[in-house]
Amino acid sequence: MEETDFNDILDDWFIESLKTYKDLHVYQLEHPTQVLEWTSGKTVCVAGFSPSTNEILELHLPLKLFADDNKGLCAERDFKVVHGGFADGPVRVLRHVPGTRCVVTNDGLTSDLQVWSVGGDDSDVIRLTGRVEGRKRRRRKSVSEGGSFRIAAGLSSRVLHGAQSSDVQLTQLISGQILYALETDSDDPLSSLHFVDDVVFLAGCSNGNVYIADTRTSAAPQLHPPPASSGESVLWWTDASSCSVVRLSSAGQAVISDLRNPAGAVSRAQLDVQSGRCNPDVRASWAPALDGCIAVSGFSAAVQIYNTSVWQTESREVQPLFEHRGHAVSSQPGDDVFVTAHVWHPERPRTLLSAASDGSVHVWGWVDQSAASC
């Protein structure tokens, strides 16, 4: 494709985005990130995942984004780097520990956590301050199994971490004490780990098994098998809100369950995702401030928003409520760009961050087209 044609496509998209987006800020990192994690309402951490040294950065979102009625007053339209540090290896997962200025990371090579302190003492450095050893289990490595190391950070500096269902543990970061260890019969690779509340957590496995465990008891966790799928081997990802669980397969099948009864299905849908990728790093997440909406990414260069409250018990093909194609539009044709991570803004209903394999990071919010705005 000629460069002029490519620029023409970008121009067309720009004009269209004026109508469909309320906010759109585009940033280009030197190296792509697989992690996007809020450290406050206005700051987010990103980190590289190349084999050797990688930067960890804490970025401040453009001030213009928060100015709502007074956008004219804010000159700053760029992300600003506020803190930075270096990691010796790739950063595959990064989680902020709520109520602290700590983040924990994992490099995907071991089951250990690295613990970092972000800034502090008037410093602008992100410093490695400690390590937590993970449970060592012999892993059967198979690409088709999917799964990866997962971390969930809870209150009082308690962190859940693990790569398989059999090595998930809850560690008190400050003391290093292991508060809970998940005991399961099988070594299912993890695809998600979430605190449902202070004491209960959900571990989603890539084979579709979901474990729900209460860290106060030594009783066996509840095990919920995957929804019936079309027979071919698929990978599953899970997210839990305070009351619902969404499970998404690599074939685009989505199942919503009530958290109190994860085995049953409240509704189902077949999402409009074309998975050209053999090993997509899919993320599915509930919107914190928009009832019933989920964001889905990793299948392609788009982030899709679905409104699950209109889904029905019988699976049907559904269309996204909104699709952010910014990463696709701004990449050169022929580049196989895909979204590596996305995250909802914790308070603003229609605002998300997304990062892609070409190093782009976008923060965007779409215009609510419905007559009755939430």
Added chain:
Amino acid sequence: MTRITLMFSRRLRIKVGAALTACRCFHTEPVGRESSGLPVVHHRKYVCDLPPNHRFPMGKFPRVLYHLIKDQVITEKQVWVPEIASKDVLSCVHTEEYLNNFMSGKTNEQEQRRTGFPWSEGLVRRCRYETGGTVLAAEAALQRGLACSTAGGTHHAFPSYGSGFCLLNDLAVAAKYLMGSSLPKRKVLIVDLDVHQGDGTAFIFKEEPCVFTFSVHCGRNFPLRKQQSDLDVSVEDGLEDEEYLAAVAAHLPRLLETFRPDLVLYDAGVDPHGDDELGRLRLTDQGLYQRDLYVMKSVVSRGVPLAAVVGGGYSRDSDKLAVRHSIVHRAATRVWRECGM
């Protein structure tokens, strides 16, 4: 907005296309007591209704005039009201097919999407009035030396399609119309300091030696697909007052000396301002004022007439934006006074 009518001595109306003789034709409605201040061209139909939450700040046009009068920069006597641009006048730039489709609402969805506007009759009307306003400002400038419109600068419109909130190219129509068709043709210099390249205007006058297109714009702003003006100065993101002014000053005097225009059309877009939602530069209010003063003084002090249009500006605060747009009128008022016009 109260309807403003001023009486003006009637002139013979000459059909467009016929040679422009010594008898000038003013496209204005009958006006009242002779006004001797800076002509400010305005029409209350510069606006039309848009869908709610539409990004184009339509409300800024009447507010520009409102602020100028409220701040006593001008009086109502200085307001000249344009006629709607006729199809004949528009056809000196736009194709017959486009004009027919555009005026009758037959542009397809794809074409409309690129313009950023949903089609409506009100939209057609306001674009035609806006173009008529720029033409009148140019004519008033020829007679009085300096004139401003409270709208104008729709430089992304091409002969057969609209783009980027522009449906008719008012600067091109005014330049073409005032250039005339018989020799000696007037030479027109278009100075486009909107943060977006004047791509439509550049394309239209690519082969026209009597019109010189000069655009200073931010390289990374829309359109990414650039046309070729007679002189393009593409600047980097974040440029501030001093360097921006230097970029303009590096070229304008030389252009005036070498091209020797008979008329300058000036697009004084305020989207290079740091608070503009779309522009990627960092000018301040002072910077815009100094820029406008510089351009107008450079031109007028050489005895060349100048007509200014407000150009682009994007903000959800229409009032703040309107005040920003009124900077060019304030600068023009000062030039008018200082040059004893």
